[in-house]
Amino acid sequence: MLVTGVVGWLAAFQLTVDDWRLLRDPTYQPPCNISPVVSCGSVMSSPQGSLFGFPNMLVGLGAFAAVAALGVAVLSGARLHRRLWLALAAGALAGVVFVHWLIVQSLYELNKICPYCVVVWVVTIALFWYLTLHCLERGIVPASRGVLAVLRDTHWMLLAAWYGVIALLVLTRFWPYWSSLL
Template structure:
């Protein structure tokens, strides 16, 4: 694969192997969740009276989300975005492991895509909890992989010089990489607390 380095962008000391592996894992999980939701949507269209395989209760279900306006935010089912979008992290991760080195423009565009995905997921979380009053299982799988993927890519473009930041900020982003699991768990905890306060999730299972 041809090198696409930007000579003005500092060369990373080491290949971001862990980032590459995570992108491939997250991409595969996210793609499978999108595929599963797409198949559920096809089943609904074929038989509107059929229950989705991920409908477990009034609270935990996919149907309400798939059939809602929010479930087709851009005029087509949201899972189609996942089917196409999650291919990118898989390809990028595989390319990094193969030795590819990407330049500033590439990383900024990739980070912009992950930022869009993160913002869209945050919007869907708000809609699911506060408007639809449901927790969609496959949607939650998407949340789980999107959030840390966004943090990882953001911190990487901060530390590798793609963003024009002072050296101190780059070093701070590099150190924060080791705290990424905690950042993700903290985000999950916030979502869980909000869902509990709004939907009283524990009462459903107790």
Template sequence: MALTLVITGAVGWWGAMALIIERVRSLTDPTYEIACDVNPLLSCGSVMVTPQASLLGFPNPLLGVTGFVAPIAVGVALLAGARFDRWFWGLFLGGVSVAFVFVLWLFQQSVFVIGVLCPYCMAVWAAAIPLFWSTLWWSLATGKLTRRRGRAQKGAARILPFTWVFIVVTYAAIALTIIAVFPTLLASLGLR
């Protein structure tokens, strides 16, 4: 679990930081061509200028750059042998859950409202999905959220080895939705 936290946190942090760097470069140089503007369907620049990209009044990637530090720090602490109380795991899972819901909302907005996909945003989505599912099943299965071993912990312990299924199904649902909504995307990338 510690490595999952470090890896997903690092990937999410990288995606968010790349978005911040691209945004700053585009603001300081109006002629700058954003690196992730691949075509009209894959364009970070098109997404950056939408209201959804600054939901709380500042660019969303700032949330990612600060938020993805938490799983990295928790993962490193676990590798060092740290132990955390139930309240900590409850707050951590709560934060990861909020990030997951936010990513799903951003996905929905990108696909169905904005009509453009942001490659760096998708890197953040790709990190948040396994982060959520792994944290959820691991914290339930290991009893991090409960005082005694009960049905929920036993059930989660049976599900834990199959966490990858939840991750793959979520990725597949997103990929199939993108293919259905953007049928010309594969052709525009020369993949069809």
């Protein structure tokens, strides 16, 4: 939780800084505008970049700060109440659903890949995955022993496959661009 919270917060912070700079100076070119495909400026200024009426990265700043703070608490020996674990898991589920909507929007509507957004995708998926496993292993969310054993034994392979599917989507969606670089 601490690692995903800190890394996610740093990515959201950098997006926030770049967004403020874009608001002050519309000609500003964020350092993440690397190519016609790998670019964050146009993603931030799109309607998808402010789904709730304000920049999405502000949600990330708050959510990732809370996750990091809870990670510090757990590492310090705090025992979180079951309801807090459930709230955290529900928030991670909402986050992973939102991230997958953003992935679809990025690939098929905006036709851009934002590098900082990809960092947020990666840490949100990892946070959701390992929070879910934690809640299942601790009995916070009930699961059969068989399911739990399979998940425990294959957790890293399943997560790698999840990331692999997303990487394949990115690769195939922008194949003409990637192949032109070779």
